[in-house]
Amino acid sequence: MPEAASAQPTRAAIGASEFDRDTALTPRAPGVYDIDLSAGWTIANAVNGGYLLAVLGRALADTLPHTDPFTVSAHYLTASRPGPAVVRTETVRTGRTLSTGQASLFQIDGEGREVERIRVLASYGDLDSLPDDVRTTAEPPAIPPMEQCFGPQDGPTPVEGGSAITERLMLKLDPSTLGWTLGQPSGKGEMRAWFGLADGRDPDPFALLLAVDALPPTAFELGLTGWVPTVELTVHVRCRPAPGPLRVSITTRNLAGGFLEEDAEVWDSTDRLVAQSRQLARARLA
Amino acid sequence: MPEAASAQPTRAAIGASEFDRDTALTPRAPGVYDIDLSAGWTIANAVNGGYLLAVLGRALADTLPHTDPFTVSAHYLTASRPGPAVVRTETVRTGRTLSTGQASLFQIDGEGREVERIRVLASYGDLDSLPDDVRTTAEPPAIPPMEQCFGPQDGPTPVEGGSAITERLMLKLDPSTLGWTLGQPSGKGEMRAWFGLADGRDPDPFALLLAVDALPPTAFELGLTGWVPTVELTVHVRCRPAPGPLRVSITTRNLAGGFLEEDAEVWDSTDRLVAQSRQLARARLA
Numbered sequence: 001m002p003e004a005a006s007a008q009p010t011r012a013a014i015g016a017s018e019f020d021r022d023t024a025l026t027p028r029a030p031g032v033y034d035i036d037l038s039a040g041w042t043i044a045n046a047v048n049g050g051y052l053l054a055v056l057g058r059a060l061a062d063t064l065p066h067t068d069p070f071t072v073s074a075h076y077l078t079a080s081r082p083g084p085a086v087v088r089t090e091t092v093r094t095g096r097t098l099s100t101g102q103a104s105l106f107q108i109d110g111e112g113r114e115v116e117r118i119r120v121l122a123s124y125g126d127l128d129s130l131p132d133d134v135r136t137t138a139e140p141p142a143i144p145p146m147e148q149c150f151g152p153q154d155g156p157t158p159v160e161g162g163s164a165i166t167e168r169l170m171l172k173l174d175p176s177t178l179g180w181t182l183g184q185p186s187g188k189g190e191m192r193a194w195f196g197l198a199d200g201r202d203p204d205p206f207a208l209l210l211a212v213d214a215l216p217p218t219a220f221e222l223g224l225t226g227w228v229p230t231v232e233l234t235v236h237v238r239c240r241p242a243p244g245p246l247r248v249s250i251t252t253r254n255l256a257g258g259f260l261e262e263d264a265e266v267w268d269s270t271d272r273l274v275a276q277s278r279q280l281a282r283a284r285l286a
Numbered sequence: 287m288p289e290a291a292s293a294q295p296t297r298a299a300i301g302a303s304e305f306d307r308d309t310a311l312t313p314r315a316p317g318v319y320d321i322d323l324s325a326g327w328t329i330a331n332a333v334n335g336g337y338l339l340a341v342l343g344r345a346l347a348d349t350l351p352h353t354d355p356f357t358v359s360a361h362y363l364t365a366s367r368p369g370p371a372v373v374r375t376e377t378v379r380t381g382r383t384l385s386t387g388q389a390s391l392f393q394i395d396g397e398g399r400e401v402e403r404i405r406v407l408a409s410y411g412d413l414d415s416l417p418d419d420v421r422t423t424a425e426p427p428a429i430p431p432m433e434q435c436f437g438p439q440d441g442p443t444p445v446e447g448g449s450a451i452t453e454r455l456m457l458k459l460d461p462s463t464l465g466w467t468l469g470q471p472s473g474k475g476e477m478r479a480w481f482g483l484a485d486g487r488d489p490d491p492f493a494l495l496l497a498v499d500a501l502p503p504t505a506f507e508l509g510l511t512g513w514v515p516t517v518e519l520t521v522h523v524r525c526r527p528a529p530g531p532l533r534v535s536i537t538t539r540n541l542a543g544g545f546l547e548e549d550a551e552v553w554d555s556t557d558r559l560v561a562q563s564r565q566l567a568r569a570r571l572a
Contacts (some may be wrong), residue, residue, distance in 0.1 A: 133542060
């Protein structure tokens, strides 16, 4: 086993990391932004859905009077490709504590037509203004210590078709959810991991949008091997995350009719539940 | 205790019930529909969010080439009132198996301005075309037999401020989630009930949109007493429901920072998980 890839000699600051550069938008006109989607966040040539969500999330943070995503609902329309894209935003409503906006990402297809890739409705607020009451029954996921978990760098590559995104993430998977890499899926719809950015940048709300869609699909532990494209994904950001690694737990309770839901919880280093998400994805049954 | 209100001498057919009449839209122009929001689906003068979702859901079913809602994401902007409203829809993308649309509901406010009440992004398909594989770990909720459960008609009214919607629903709540009605909330974020329409109409996908937001808020069992307005609500319809009563289970794992999530599961009479939803709501802390 190679040395742990999580050893980080220097830590990138928020705003100065690869993630920040690759999600940065160039304003073209009010509510219109250009971006070059980086090939660094792809899995088998498809741009990761969480990376796209972070791009759209930053566009809306620029458009709306509030800067923190509270709840973001995305419908994935067509597969994004690395390269130029344009994001168009609309302010739907502004309020004192919450503002709502809409954003779409477009790319030009091979025949020169503009194609919409993803559309998002989102409500934003100010996470720092929230009262600090916590009355929760949720418990952090039981994940072994990071040094007992495994990343894509440890042993045979677990992601089919190559995956540039794994070089940008610190992803250490709970071995009890890795049976699928040995051809022995557990049959349980669970996936758990330590999560961070490879350059050591601490998490912020936009990194949470990335974190909820960064693990291998639970479908692999349910014995499926194919691609699991997201139809819809909603994230609720519940708290500004503390510095340090995150723990992400994903659960599927219902694989039926060729679709499955994936529920993600993201916990920060202080044991706060900082984000929840649910996505509906298509299962390509063998 | 009065006789069970669920005794139904005649059952309204799908298409001929109060729910169908009150969610029926009048086309004004392509993608534009008029509706008079019924005062029959209010709680303390606010129009129920699930009823609004069913209205928007029917508008999109008319606009899109596919007629069954698969995933509907709604952001609630301002409180709807009974009375005239207009729904405007947009076809975002049409595909072979899924189509995506957007819909907004508007009303005229006291100063004559058109105000957007709710905006929805949704993907539609054909539930009858899905393969009938079911590989699920979810279990139906443990709810006592209907005759051991309690409705708003049984004893002191559990919903503050009056609630016309309770006359239109067959709602029988699990007594173990009713401590709040006796001033003894359990402290657990759970609410469970048998659910149907009072006129005996069998469930369809639009009734599922209603079912996920029809129970008293889990916040009541967490000791909160105030109103819990929905910010965002996403429903996944996973299967066309079989005839007969539904069971609805709602769970909250995280009440923090003045917000809480409510996860609903809806099960049909054949023990199929037919819908899942999650909403983010504001908790008005005492």
